[in-house]
Amino acid sequence: MIKLHIDGQEAEAEEGQTILDAAKGLGIEIPTLCHHRAIPPVGACRVCVVEIRDGGRPGLVPACAYPAQEGLVVETASEAVRESRSMTIQLLLARCPEAEVLRKLAEQWDAPPLTLDAPLDHVEPPKGVPEGAGDRDKCILCGLCVRVCQDIIGPAATAFAGRGIERKVTTPYKLLSDVCIGCGACALVCPTGAIDPAEFCSHSIEKIPNEFNLGFDTRTPIHLPFPQAVPNKPILDRENCIHFRTGGCGACETICPAGAIDLEMEDEIVEEEVGAIIVATGYELLDPSVYEEYGYGRYPDVVTSLEFERLVSASGPTNGELTRPSNGEPPKSIVFLQCIGSREETGPGKPYCSKICCMYTAKHAILYKHKVHDGQAFVFFMDVRAGGKNYEEFVRRVSKEKVATYLRGRVSKIFPHDGKLVVQGADTLSGGQVEIAADMVVLAAAVVPSKGATELAQKLRISYDQHGFLSEAHPKLRPVETNTAGIFLAGACHSAKDIPDSVAQASAAASKALGLVVHDRLTREPTIGIVNELTCNGCFECENVCAYGAISPKDIKDRSGATVAVLANINEGLCQGCGACMVTCRSKSIEVQGYTDNQLFSEINAITR
Amino acid sequence: MTEATRLQTPDDLAALRARVVERRSAKKVCVSICAGTGCRAQGSMELLAEFGRQLESAGLDDVELRATGCHGFCERGPLVVIHPRKIFYHSVQMKHVADIIDKTIQHDEVLPALLFRDPKTKQRCEVEGEVPFYAKQQRIVFRHNGIIDPTDIEDYVGADGYVALAKVLAGMTPEQVCDEVEASGLRGRGGGGFPTGKKWQICRNQPGETKYVICNGDEGDPGAFMDRSIMEGDPHAVLEGMTIGAYAIGASKGYLYVRGEYPLAVANLNVAIEQAKTRGLLGDDIFGSGFNFTVEIVRGAGAFVCGEETGLIASIEGDIGTPRQRPPYPAESGLWGKPTNINNVETWTNVPVILERGASWFASIGTEGSKGTKVFSLVGKVNNTGLVEVPMGATLREIVFDIGGGIQKKRKFKAVQTGGPSGGCIPESLLDLPVDFDKLREVGAMMGSGGLIVMDERTCMVDVAKYFLGFLVGESCGRCAPCREGVFQMHRILSRIVEGEGREGDLETLEKLGNYVKASSLCQLGGTAPNPVLSTLRYFRHEYEAHIKEKKCRAGICKELVQFRIDPETCTGCTLCRRDCPTEAITGAKKEPHRIDAAQCIKCGVCYDVCNFGAVEVE
């Protein structure tokens, strides 16, 4: 262990560590720009300078690149350090006045704008690259991009050209780079956001749409699925990962300070034996592009209600700023259409009411006014169904307080005109036609079961209705159970419902499941099937007919352990005693306890005696 | 040359030397012609051929013809010395050849017209030593330059070459060599002045088998050419020094990094390396000692900053020559990450003499902290320019006035700039400063590689500072922010000042920036770059102030601050200026005084330059 003094405190460092590392160990923060923990330091930007007072040659040295040495006495914020740091920031700001990091540092380190003249000409783009790609004016020449590509990733697609003030980051001969693998490590390490590999990569770099934001922005292959994901850890999307596609890159492994990334790792299937299952697979929205007249999919400013949720969300693609997808401007007028695909007897829609749309549309109108104070909102509705505690009051407030204008009627056509969307519809209350020039249209599409819900139901052997919503065992008496023992339902997988209803059902399902597993012993139906192993010949017709998946094969072994027969076996916990197996069994080897032939005959005998 | 046999022992070397000395002294007459780059440019190679032809036709085959390295007095080239009397002729031309052969060689008559005439005493100087330019010099580094033929190893051996190497390999341990060099007080001549022996020790004490020695022959300072002259004129001394150094630190491979613009140095070094290999003085088992050493030449690609040691190493490794943060120093981790000792050409050249004549002899020369001599390239507004070697501690006055012969055109001395582009300007009041590493640093200048530029009263110090900074703006590698951005901004401010756009507060900003760049830069390019500005601000602040406040350039250099005027008394009306003026700003009839229309004048200065009567004045 190397011992040194930093700002009067005793610090420790290991061989090979720098002053910066040692300071970090003490919790002393030193600003850096050209330093990245995964890339060998060069000490180029000089914002990290510290003063060596004793134990070495006195003077200013870059903390990031200066080795921690025994007995050094270091000051990280002395007068000399502050002066130098402030001047460095001022000079870099003179070069890149737009760079955010520098502005922040300038505030922090008291670097008033110098009355200096910034260099006039900045880096020329590589040949063949459209002007305006990337933000070269923000390049502070720290060299991280060049170094990460050369030292960590390997292709060395970029390099420095020119000397002194003429120095610039570019590709060889300023041509588009064939060796760039488009990994984006350069953009990742760039402290000012000056570089974009799309500028100089000779092949196009496809951006990955961010699923959670419904494709309104992009994400990297390693990403957090959504802000409140549990566990809150990033995941690696192999399909889009450069390493898995080309065998190159692998930068994440080197860069991750915790060493948490292991690219050798394989997906694995985990098997658990459980006593209860709660199905809560939720719902999706009907794809409204089936309705040509609304132009969904053709006009970017026609969005679904779920997309609208993302666009106004603080964690969404625009950080909560509501803008038109087509041009990024705030929508000055907006039209909400309810019942898109709901309550439809014929056509591609659903006959049922989606139940949640009336309420969330009222909420959307409020959110909209919150973001666009002078905006105008309209709602086309069939009926407002606000059954629920305080629901009616909520909707009435929205229409009364003129948050939105409610129009009873359907929309027949939407078409673009002069940068706007013209919404044509009927107002059945006034009996006339209306035409609204809107900036945005929001479609409250019908709630439908999530994809794969029926396959799941088949796998679990639970029943579902004609739309694919999962069925409860009894609508009044057993609303959270399924017909299969131990399997429960919660939320919108069962039927369209809002959060309060979902939570209520989920709580009930949870307590039902707990009721099963808290006991040492399981209470089961007394009347279940039993197999007569002497006569069963292992045809497994019974397995096919069992609606509850209670029958499975069982090996019969002799003393030496060799399998001599495979016979049907009934899981006592699952069997509901319905008797389907009994009537199917050709060798009459299954009987239902309490109703065996012998018992029935005895009963008859007793009666007729 | 005799058959090139391997010299297997020190005795073989002694025997060869004896043969050479005997053969040489037997020659009665020798015509020694300078074949340094300066004299070549003035036709010395043609002269050499002409001598050859005429000597042959005169049947004088016992006259030896020798092409030597640079004498340092290039300004007066081509230089010819006739042995054994060592008659020193300068500015010799083709037409003089016949006369020299006829009179001097055949009849031992001196040709006074070709001798140097001391402008002070009006005396003709017959031998080099009498010429004031040489009289005050002490030539240790230049001990062979201008005397031996650099392409003939026997010449070098005859002049006691490789004696030191033989001595070291035959009877000294590496530690003893390091100690001896340390005791001599030799400090690096590349500019930093780090004690050479100590540097060797550090490198020697590093763990690891593989180590390297490097000779820094990049010599990027504009105007400096002492290293080139040594490499061209005495290549074996450099090789011998490196071999001794390699033995001392435990290296078996050396690199000679030679500036790309020095083709003759590369040629002569290559010849020397080949000859040394043939003689067994490079290669395996040198002098039967078991010590192996080879040298490779690497040609630089022409950036000033490649002279900086870490930049140079990057350049050898095939990277862009960009300096890196030290530590680790090259002695710990240098070329290919191995301990590497890097020294300047002049430093290496000092090594053989130190080991031959002893540390105490060397330490007796020079000052308290700086031992030995230093070669300066004396240029600028002095009468005699060229390479001068003086003991450390010689005063600037001695160098400028005694050796340099004072200021040209009887003008007034103003300043001397030392240390290359990032050196400092020293004013007249410090002319008696003894020149050594520490004294120069004290006054805000530096030794650098030994450039000395003399400036007269017609030099504007602001313009000078701007000029040097301009060079450094172009040569900064651009890696670290202080040097790249700071020097650039300083240069911009200076440009404004000389254009008459100087503002209140500019000088303070310059000082602030200057101190910042010095303290915060990654390498010593930035660490010294502000010197020209800071030193002129220190000694010539009034000139800056005149530029900013009065908008005046007293030296008459900064065009924007100067008014041209024709003195009607002196003007003869010759019309020359009127005809040459590009903007037709000058009017006046023939034989009548002319005048300049200030509104049209663009201050190009053509009138001033062309006037034969001194009638154009600047103010």
Ligand SMILES: Cc1cc2nc3c(=O)[nH]c(=O)nc-3n(C[C@H](O)[C@H](O)[C@H](O)COP(=O)(O)OP(=O)(O)OC[C@H]3O[C@@H](n4cnc5c(N)ncnc54)[C@H](O)[C@@H]3O)c2cc1C
């Ligand atoms: C535009 C809009 C606005 C709304 N606003 C409100 C509101 O303001 N207030 C309100 O109360 N309600 C609102 N709702 C209704 C609310 O979204 C639902 O009530 C609620 O999401 C239902 O919750 P859930 O858990 O049942 O289903 P979901 O939220 O759909 O969650 C189901 C989860 O199961 C996952 N899943 C699906 N299949 C599988 C599988 N096979 N294996 C593992 N996981 C699977 C899904 O990925 C999903 O994460 C709104 C709905 C919409 C469309």
Ligand SMILES: Cc1cc2nc3c(=O)[nH]c(=O)nc-3n(C[C@H](O)[C@H](O)[C@H](O)COP(=O)(O)O)c2cc1C
């Ligand atoms: C910008 C810069 C340029 C340099 N140029 C040279 C050079 O041309 N020749 C040289 O010998 N040393 C040069 N040096 C000094 C070298 O870095 C190094 O100190 C020297 O070669 C070490 O040798 P020495 O100990 O013999 O002086 C330069 C240094 C800097 C900072």
Ligand code: FES
């Ligand atoms: S972060 Fe240390 S020099 Fe840039």
